[in-house]
Amino acid sequence: MKDAADLLTILDLERIEENLFRGITADRTWQRVFGGQVVAQALVAAQRTVPAERECHSLHGYFLRGGDPSRPILYDVDRIRDGGSFTTRRVVAIQNGQAIFSLSASFQKHEDGFDHQVDMPDVPGPDDIPHGDALKEKILEHAPAAVKRYWQRPRPIEFRPVMLDHYLTENKLDPVQRVWVRCNGEIGDDPHLNAAVLAYLSDMTLLDTSLFAHGLSVFDERVQAASLDHSMWFHRPIRASEWLLYAQESPSSSGGRGLTRGSLYDQAGVLVASVAQEGLIRPRR
Structure with missing residues (x-):
């Protein structure tokens, strides 16, 4: 994927039954499906069973298995509750008869x-x-080969890191990251779509922050890294096509896991969303 149009294509799920949807993966060059894609598609599946005037204010997900990018993903929506003020949905993403993600x-x-x-x-x-x-x-002048490959890839999300040291050095750094992010192309004003795109990009760069204190990154072959869970809270209206500051910090790592928290601000300084994620950061044996 290279721009907003490609991203919107994978977020436009096919409805198979009333509460069952199918999603595809556009980029099949990765070993497993990007976690942000599964979060975003699961959110879209839930949105399509909810009245349009009700917007997502929070989501909580667990990554259960790695997704196969060569196969479609089914999203089974359970309509848990339709209340006077709040609506609750549970979504299970399925491949090969097994759950790979729950939301x-x-x-x-x-x-x-x-x-x-x-x-x-x-x-x-x-x-x-x-x-x-x-x-x-x-970055390409001094970075390791894995980092160079990453930056040479086209993607539907543009980001501009405020700090570059973690790409260029193995020094132990403060577990803090600041990066400007936005969708690479216009996606309009639909609040549901903007929330889904924000969910997609929220999984980018987050896990890496928990490795800064150890002089490592997710690109390092000495590290086994994978997202374990993902939570988001949507506070205020979002424009994912406009620049957002993704301010991240990792307060702790222990037991082979790293925790990172993130805050997303628009250029006017308005806090639009908060994120938290725990990931596997294990030395390879």
Whole structure:
């Protein structure tokens, strides 16, 4: 996939039955399906069983097995509850008769209420840091081969890291990351679609932050890394085609697992979503 149009194609699930949907994987060059794709497709399946005026305010998922990119994925939706204010759905993603991912999502009609947020970190804007060919050249000149391959791949999400040290050094760094992200192309104003695209991109760069304190990255062949779970809270309206600051920190790693928390702000400093993920970060034996 190279742009928003490709991403929207895989998010347009085929309805097989009332509560059963089928999704495809466009990029079949990976060994397993990208976790953000499964989260986003499962969210889309849940959205299609919920009234349009109710938007997702939280989701919680578990990655159970690696997905096979050469085969379609079935999404079975369980309509847990339709309440006066909240709607709850459970989705199981299935391949080869086995569950590969489970999702619980809650939807709410719009309400006014108390409103506060923490401030956005003070960082350079997306146009004030290296980007485009200048960013690629800076990374490709000194980076390991795996990092070079990653940056040479086209993708539907554009991101501009505020810090580059973790790509270029094996020094132990503070487990903190700041990166500007956006969908590579216009996707419109549909809140459901913007939430799904945000869910897709939220799995990018997150696991890597938990390895900074150890002088490692997910590209390092000495590390076995995989997402174990993924949670999101949607706070305010989202425009995934516009720049969002993804501010991440990893408060802990232990027992072969690393925890990372993320906050997504728009350029006006508005906190639009929060993310948390625990991942497997195990030295390869």
